[in-house]
Amino acid sequence: xxxxxxxxxxxxxxxxxxxxxxxxxxxxxxxxxxxxxxxxxxxxxxxxxxxxxxxxxxxxxxxxxxxxxxxxxxxxxxxxxxxxxxxxxxxxxxxxxxxxxxxxxxxxxxxxxxxxxxxxxxxxxxxxxxxxxxxxxxxxxxxxxxxxxxxxxxxxxxxxxxxxxxxxxxxxxxxxxxxxxxxxxxxxxxxxxxxxxxxxxxxxxxxxxxxxxxxxxxxxxxxxxxxxxxxxxxxxxxxxxxxxxxxxxxxxxxxxx
Amino acid sequence: xxxxxxxxxxxxxxxxxxxxxxxxxxxxxxxxxxxxxxxxxxxxxxxxxxxxxxxxxxxxxxxxxxxxxxxxxxxxxxxxxxxxxxxxxxxxxxxxxxxxxxxxxxxxxxxxxxxxxxxxxxxxxxxxxxxxxxxxxxxxxxxxxxxxxxxxxxxxxxxxxxxxxxxxxxxxxxxxxxxxxxxxxxxxxxxxxxxxxxxxxxx
Numbered sequence: 001x002x003x004x005x006x007x008x009x010x011x012x013x014x015x016x017x018x019x020x021x022x023x024x025x026x027x028x029x030x031x032x033x034x035x036x037x038x039x040x041x042x043x044x045x046x047x048x049x050x051x052x053x054x055x056x057x058x059x060x061x062x063x064x065x066x067x068x069x070x071x072x073x074x075x076x077x078x079x080x081x082x083x084x085x086x087x088x089x090x091x092x093x094x095x096x097x098x099x100x101x102x103x104x105x106x107x108x109x110x111x112x113x114x115x116x117x118x119x120x121x122x123x124x125x126x127x128x129x130x131x132x133x134x135x136x137x138x139x140x141x142x143x144x145x146x147x148x149x150x151x152x153x154x155x156x157x158x159x160x161x162x163x164x165x166x167x168x169x170x171x172x173x174x175x176x177x178x179x180x181x182x183x184x185x186x187x188x189x190x191x192x193x194x195x196x197x198x199x200x201x202x203x204x205x206x207x208x209x210x211x212x213x214x215x216x217x218x219x220x221x222x223x224x225x226x227x228x229x230x231x232x233x234x235x236x237x238x239x240x241x242x243x244x245x246x247x248x249x250x251x252x253x254x255x256x257x
Numbered sequence: 258x259x260x261x262x263x264x265x266x267x268x269x270x271x272x273x274x275x276x277x278x279x280x281x282x283x284x285x286x287x288x289x290x291x292x293x294x295x296x297x298x299x300x301x302x303x304x305x306x307x308x309x310x311x312x313x314x315x316x317x318x319x320x321x322x323x324x325x326x327x328x329x330x331x332x333x334x335x336x337x338x339x340x341x342x343x344x345x346x347x348x349x350x351x352x353x354x355x356x357x358x359x360x361x362x363x364x365x366x367x368x369x370x371x372x373x374x375x376x377x378x379x380x381x382x383x384x385x386x387x388x389x390x391x392x393x394x395x396x397x398x399x400x401x402x403x404x405x406x407x408x409x410x411x412x413x414x415x416x417x418x419x420x421x422x423x424x425x426x427x428x429x430x431x432x433x434x435x436x437x438x439x440x441x442x443x444x445x446x447x448x449x450x451x452x453x454x455x456x457x458x459x460x
C-alpha cells in the first residue's frame with residue numbers, strides 16, 4: 001500500500017511561564033475566559049495545532065511543588081498532546097512526582113550544571129525520553145558560555161562542550177536558548193544552533209528570538225533543528241499557529257497540519 | 258475509574274512500568290470506562306485489556322513477571338492493546354537489555370542504527386501507513402501520531418497493520434489475532450489518538 005511519505009514533523013512549541021499555578025505574561029486570546037488559567041490556555045494551544053507545550057515554573061515559594069503538581073494533573077487531564085515541565089527540579093523525587101502527575105518530560109537547567117550526575121540518574125530512572133536539558137547560552141568574548149539565572153550568571157562551561165556532555169550523560173533532548181537573541185524578536189541564532197545540532201545525535205529545540213513566521217522557516221531550513229519554541233509571539237497572538245504551520249508547509253518543511 | 262468492572266470496560270495492567278495518568282485521562286475524555294488490573298481475577302473481569310509501558314523493555318518485562326500475570330495474559334482471547342513498551346512486550350525479544358519477552362507475536366524489538374544518520378530517540382509526530390484495520394477506522398490517511406522511542410519492532414507484513422519510516426521501515430502498529438500493539442502514544446496523539454483508543458474499545 002502506498003501512503004503518505006513518512007517524514008518526522010518539525011515541532012512548534014509554545015512556552016508558558018507559570019507562577020503559583022497561574023500563567024504570567026499577558027495573553028491576548030480573545031476567546032479565553034481566563035487567560036491566567038494554564039489548563040485553558042494549554043487546551044487552546046492544542047486546539048490550534050501546537051505539537052507540544054513547555055511549562056516553566058517560576059514560582060519561588062516553598063509551596064511551589066504542591067501547586068505545580070496539581071497544575072500538571074489538571075493539564076494532563078485536559079491535554080491530548082505531550083508536555084514538558086521545567087523549573088525547580090533538583091532531585092529524582094521532584095521528577096518522579098511530575099511523571100506520576102502526567103508530565104511527559106521534565107526539563108532541567110541549573111540543577112544539571114550544578115550536579116551533572118542528575119542527568120544520568122534521571123535517565124536511568126525514567127528513560128532518556130523523559131530528560132530535557134535546557135541550556136541558556138550567551139556570547140562572551142567571541143565564545144558561547146552556559147549561563148544561569150536567566151543569563152545573569154556566567155559559568156565556566158562552554159556551551160557546545162556542555163551540550164555534548166549532557167548528551168553523553170543521558171539527555172534525551174536539548175532546549176537551547178540564546179540569551180543574546182531572546183526577547184529581540186530578530187530571529188533565532190541559526191549559526192550556533194546549526195553548529196550544535198551538527199555535533200549531537202539527539203533532538204534539539206531552538207529558543208530565543210522568534211519574531212516572525214520567517215524566523216521559524218529560517219531556523220528549520222538553516223539549522224535543521226527538530227523543534228522551535230517561542231512564548232510572547234504566540235501569547236500576544238502575533239503569530240497564529242495554523243498560519244505558521246501552513247507557511248512552513250508551503251516552504252517544504254514537514255509539519256503536522 | 259469505575260468501581261466495579263462492567264461488561265464493557267478496559268482493564269489496564271498495573272505493573273509499575275511508567276506513568277498511566279495520561280492514559281487514564283485520555284480514556285476519561287473519551288468516556289471509556291476502565292479499571293486497574295493487579296490480579297488474574299481482575300484480568301478476567303474486563304472486556305478489553307491495555308498493557309501500557311514506558312522506559313526500558315527488559316526492566317518492564319521483569320516487572321510484569323513479578324505480577325504473576327504473564328501466563329494468563331498469553332492465554333487471553335479478548336482484545337489486548339500494548340502501547341509503546343507495552344507493544345514491545347508482545348514480541349519475542351528485545352535488544353534492550355537482551356530480554357526475552359512474551360513472544361505472543363514472533364517478532365524482534367531492535368535498537369535504531371545510529372549509522373543511518375538519524376537522531377535517537379525517534380521523538381515527535383510522524384504519519385503512518387496503516388492498513389484497513391478496525392484500529393484505524395475513521396483515522397485520516399495523513400493523520401500523525403506522537404512517537405518517542407529508541408527501539409523499534411521489525412517490519413513483518415504478516416503482523417504489520419501500520420508501518421512508518423524512520424531510518425528504516427518498521428512497524429508502528431501490529432496485530433496477531435486478538436493482540437494489538439502501537440508503538441506511538443495514542444493518549445498523546447491528539448484527535449487521531451483518541452479515535453484509535455475509541456476504536457480499540459469497540460473491537
